[in-house]
Amino acid sequence: MSEMDIHLTVNGNPHKVQAEPAKTLLCVLREDVGLTGTKDGCSSGDCGACVVLLDGRVVNSCMVLAPQADGARITTVEGLAVNGQLHPLQRAFAETWAFQCGFCTQGMLISCYALLLSNENPSREEILIAIAGNFCRCTAYQNVVKAVQQAAAEIRERGNREGIPHA
């Protein structure tokens, strides 16, 4: 079948790829853009391993067809660190053992990152709701809550100190 030109801005970088319309954004990111941080745990919307930010909203990239994302801004786990500096969430996840095998981690990170963009001090319940579509078989969710709250505190403090807007 005929392929289409798809334009994406992934983690700030423009990409143009050719893809069949039925190809999912997940496959495009992994195969055509070459970013394999985003994982495939089910290809059916059930696990959240493939979650990315699409124009600022968290979505399952396995549930988006490539042409639907044409022209969109995508943020993947590879885009969280800035100039080699880990985002506070990334550090907190590593420090609190918010994962073991790490296969769910990129999706979790993106869901939590999106939460922190709109909520600078999320409660336990708010965090659990934010990750209600992210499945973790190894570690469950308590340490994720811990990690998000630790990162949120750090971002608030840094924001106050440096006078920058939060997150």
Next chain:
Amino acid sequence: MHESSVVGQWVSAPGAEDIVTGKARYCPDIQLPGMLTGKLLYSPHVRARIKNLDVSKAKDIPGVYAVITHADIPGENSYLYAYPDQPLLAVDEVRFQGDAVAAVAAVDEKTADAALEAIAVDYEVLSGIFDPLEAMKPGADQVVAGQSNVMMQMTYTSGDVEAALASADVIVENTYRTQWAEHAFLETEGGVARVDDEGVVTVWSSCQAPHRDRMQIARSLGLAESMVRVITPYIGGAFGGKDEAHVQIHAALLAYAARRPVRLIRGRRESMLTHVKRHPMIVHCTTAASKDGRLLAVRARVIADAGPYSNATHEVLNKFGEFIGGPYKVPNLEVEKIAVRTNNPITGAFRGFGAPQAAFVYESQMDDLARKLGMDPLEIRLLNGVETGTQLFTGVVVREGRAMKASLRKAAEMIAWEKRDQCERSPAGHLRRGWGMATILKGAGLGRGLADHAGVLLEMHRDGSLVINSAAADMGQGIITLMAQLAAERLGLDLSCVRIDRADTAKAPDAGASCASRQAMVSGNAVLIAADEIRDTLLSLAARKIKVSKDRLDLRNGRLLVDGEIHDLTVQNLAERASVWGYPLHAQSRYHLEYPDDAPEVAYRFSSEFFQFCTQIAQVLVDCETGQVKVEKLVAVHDAGKIINPGGVYGQIEGGVAQGIGYALSEELVVVEGHTLNASLENYVIPMALDFPELDIHVLEMPELAGGPLGAKGVAEGPIIPTAPAIRNAILDAIGKPLYQLPMNAERVLAALNP
């Protein structure tokens, strides 16, 4: 020894940064030049004769590089866990939904799919055998022609159960049923294989046992093991489900046939239909006690559905039998273990290895017994619990058993067990609250008489940095961190100076499988031995150089210490010296889990010598109109011997509890006539974040020096084991009705309420 700077500290795992940045490569992320996509063709029938298999059309499709059937396998056409009875590719009959008949490798997924579709298989559908109770009857149709459907039947007896039952004051006798359960590791099974110009086959395998993979791959390719190399990249969970080989052998066969690299990854549905499941069991159990609550006898008979092939069935039932007495003094015990072949899904290793099913039985029996006797569940457990020095019914003497009662008491304290009646029992007309406990023991290590060893290779460079080469697979459980910590501790290094690669059979000696909660003990000890050898060389050099005796020296934070005082010499200086003078700073060691010389001969085969104890108490709220159970709170007290890597220990406990809650309440593969109807993460219901209770974890440290490094024990399996019976007993407490079947989903709870 000084207080530790690395051991027992919350440190980030080596590799954690790769994970949080997305750089960590798992099998599906591996990309090799010219790599093909591998796929397997499965039978649509659970039992059929293959009358004809024609792959010629598939071979003709442009872009298809290899199509193989059983006839194309150069070596042995079977998996080999213990018994080689499951074919890699079916020969003349398919016996369950996961039997593959052909494998293809093609330029891309679409072409591979087209190739699968072009394979013509002519099946003669046969009627399947699905009920183990029917299948075990004499004269039943045989699942594997010429072989009895009773795959194993063994009875172990200790004491005189008959006499004890006759003299008992109270007896409880029940039949329990458990379900097929799915590991649902988030990364499905996968393998990537490449054959190089010298004919060496390299396989990246998402597995738990790289050296056993190597053996199996070589055996099926008809090659010497020296021609096969297995590397484990990052692994997205396993829980026993990748202990047995899966598609890595097929990937190697395809790469060998196509002479191009091949990546073969199972899809989620395919994964759920094909790999081993936790054994469903029917257990009939009789427990007898005196009127003061002392256990007199246990008699259990288990019938397990094995599916058509052995896999780890013998081993799982062996462990079921070993633990059916629980952490209790049981003077008389008889256990009969029966495994039956059917055309249902294959079954095998899954975290706990038969112990979760056993615990559901014995801990339910304990609460039923307590009710009959009018005793408190805590009291009856404390009364019968093992202690240090107790001889179990298996004959094994518990060397360090304090944690049994300590964990019970601690858990009771954490949840305020004595004061639970001050809580609201019925917050609304249809709601009932209840509390239930379960306490367990589980062996760590494979068991007596089994080769339970691990080797490791350490090398320090002249700049003081250290490389650990180990072939212990890390599926997320944290063995890599633990090894790095132990080496850093002994050599006075910062963790950042220790590099540890993922398991590679070309670089590291055999460490055995990452299963049975064993790696922390065997690989952990092996690292200590090797690190101590290097340490000794460094300290000898230092002693010679500064002319003080070696026993006054120590290494810490990269520095030499003399009588505890920091000296000018650094570990790096010493390493440099060693290099200049030609002293070797590499060490290879091997640790064998030894059963102490004074251990008595034990009748129970392959029994464990070291035990993890743990207690969990659940608080549940039951909706008596819908049957829904909410776990409101759970406390978990586990004995880790000594905590080396707290992040890993707490993570393992939390994850185990989460899996235990699913096992208790909602996880069940619905299998009808051999076909799994809910092979998706949508319909196989695993609790998610919002279903997770408030969880309070406490870790006991009661070092067992004869076992693991610094007294540590494995904690991988314990946490999943008590959860289901604790919840079952809490439901019993809430509604006054016992349940005997897992999972205790809403319909079953409602049925218990309204029989």
Next chain:
Amino acid sequence: MNSPQYIAVESLGEALKIKQEQGAHARVIAGATDLILRMRDRVFSPKLLVDLRQVSLDTISCHAGEMRLGAYVTLSQILADDEITVLFPALVEACRQFAGPPIRNLATLGGNIVNASPAADLVPPLMAYDANIVLASSAGERVLALAEFFTGPGQTVMQADEILTQIRLPLMPPDSASWFIKLGQRRSMAISIINLSIRLTLGAKGAVSDARIVLGAAAPTPLRAVAAEALLIGKELSDQQVDQAAVEASRETSPITDVRASRNYRERMTQVLVRRALLASWDDLGRSGRNE
């Protein structure tokens, strides 16, 4: 899966023209959360996917006593809308309990309707609010009661050349209360075993003047339990009335047994949950009565 072609149309007219020419070979793609799975399972194999995301079908507006939601409105949009939260709480509750955040950002109201799953979570509340839907074709528009839309699992009266463009929700009369309950196997990411929505409106004398009881996953299509509704209309609410209506509602169902639950359980739960929903709404009405 043979890949279809894809077009992001620039006007509704363009989409309608395509549908007129290609009929069922052209399929509307909205959030794609159902469509991708159906195409993979080959339930449908469209030749062309028609994306209307540039056509402003994702707007929410209030017109003379009526809320109008475009077919492409996502669940997250509904959750973020303050007016809907106040005016149609049962719909909002259904959105809150729907899947998880990433799916809610994709899934659309129109997709949930046209997909026509008997277990669709948004349909019972929409029907309880007497939703009308607008179906457009190149011949014009027709407005249809949502209750008349479904004919079976995955089956509707929508014609091959039609596109769902809008959902219209009349505001509830004063003295009304509505409720949504979902029974699933977990608190997120669950397909309903049973879901239901009810609306009660009280008349001048305090008797029930109008009632809706709509059940999901209880029959081949979302089901209005009209006999149960009739038991309530014209009566003052009482425990006995509520119990009777709940029993009647459960009699009206014809659920199936599947991997999630048995037929028997679904029937029983209908009764339990209809009762709960009625009591909760009654509570709401009572409370607002007292407050006034």
